[in-house]
Amino acid sequence: MIGVELRKLFRRPRTWATIAVLNALPVLVAVLLQLTDLAPRPGEGPPFLSAVLTNGALFPLAALAIVLPLFLPIAVAVVAGDAVAGEAQAGTLRYLLVRPAGRTRLLVAKLLAVVAFVLVTVLVVAAVGYVVGATLFEAQPTGGTSVSGTSLSQEELAGRSLLAIGYVTVSMLGVAAFGLFFSTLTDSPLAAALGALAVLVTSSLLFTLDAASPIAPYLPTRYWLAFVDLFRDPVLWRDVVRGLALQGVYVGVLLAAAWANFTTKDVTS
């Protein structure tokens, strides 16, 4: 069933169109940066972007940082929101459920398909970022400099980049779970995606508000930027660990809610 869902997702042209659009922004930023040579001022702009001018090997991280706040979660919300509601809208959901596999397995298969989409998207963004960074900017063969000013060997840099890719993927799970849950509530994929986006916007807005600081540790977007902490020396694990745990809690709760709703739902379309 998981294989079926994966094939279905990655055979759709729009999946690849989404990934292509996601890559367009970092590439555009890289070209502009190369043409103007104007790095963002300290404290402004996405993380790692100012460091890219001296070391192109950091561009995959800058590319991730560029798509992380908005583009990537939008794509995830659209794909996750489509998961169940899309089938309902197309009138294929009841045929899916005729199979003896059961609704819980369908939900898990849908979530895994979304996770696979996130992973592929993040990997493609990082890979395209690597190629763009190596061709447009001077890449340093000796590795790079950590955020703390220590030297990182090429292996260390690659290892930490892989960790960052994994962390960004996990960070998107919360959005995916919201999209999937809303997708079981409604027959409209658009409504489900917009619901997940509303959660995202609310969370990002509250995070900037000082008055909301008591609830900040529970906001799904709170620890997204913690992947930067992987490039400090020594690595600052605190926020990374909390980010992983928080996403785990959101996925657990929302999947349970989706299960409670979907397995007892009267499917008519």
Add this chain to the structure above:
Amino acid sequence: MAARGHGAPARWAAVGLLVAVLVALPSLVAALPADDADVPAAELRAAVLASADVGFSGYAVSAGGLALPVSERLTDVADLFSDRTLVRVWWRGPAEHRVDVVTAAGETGVHRDPGGTWTWDFESRTATRGTAASLALPTPPDLLPAALGRRLLSEAADGEVTRTRTGARRVAGRDALGLRLVPAEPAASVGRVDVWVDPASGLPLQVEVFAEGADRPALDTRFLDLDLAVPPAEVVAFAPPPDATLLTAPDTDELIADAGERAPDVELPGGLAGLPRRTFGGVPDAVGVYGRGVTLLAAAPVPGRLAGGLREALTASPDAVTDELGTRVAAGPLGLMLVEPADGPAYVLTGTVTLDALADAARRLSGVVA
């Protein structure tokens, strides 16, 4: 197909229970009582004063609620007292430590070694070598709970630290015992300082500074994580990376001496607002520092062009008081005043004193200058 609602209440109840447990968990953990130990206040204070050589590493946050009206010239200092600052620290001793200010997209690390300091700024990719100065603006290392608590307690008079302790609370997963400092000087604008100390090591884990009559701290600095093991030397040491821009920090002592030479030849009084003057090596006669501990007042002459900008910044504050003595404003417990006598140079007065004490000091200064 299952009929709608069949088994639904039970399933939703299970989900509801899961959410309730998860929501309640953090507050339950936070509500765990801290163990109070029977340590007398004097003994605890002595342990704090002896803790400068205790090695540790940790992660601390300092939050200030002070909107300083000096936004343009001293943005770093203003941010330090008005924002949340997150710092990582590795402490091997007073002359060997590393303090990193962590921001979302970068960090600024200060590496102290016996010869001076290296300051690394990731976003501008600069490494700056400087020397330890006798008089400097506050920097993030000064706001570490361990450093700030020790400094405030070391200069407090015996009568200022209350004899009875203020209970215990959990800070950074440790049971911290409370010490309360109430400044005795009438000029003091700080109502009280609460220092929460780890009794085993003597390290202050949290310091809260309250303005007179306030129930929320004007400055709250505390550890979030603390590891009481001496960090390895290679973590504290710093070698500038090959692609960094190397800079040399301006020699603060020289700058101060220069300023002293250019400053008008005036004698500052031996006491202001009831606070005695104190002397530091290398500080010119035209700059006066008064008081001790949490009650400090500094007086320095300002050149005419700076005075104009400062006056504008001060009067822009809605709480500013302007009279014949000058313009004064308070940001929490911190007072700032520009004294502009009709004849003679302008003075800036700043410190943790009340506005009345500032006015008193201005009267005295104007009299001296005239």
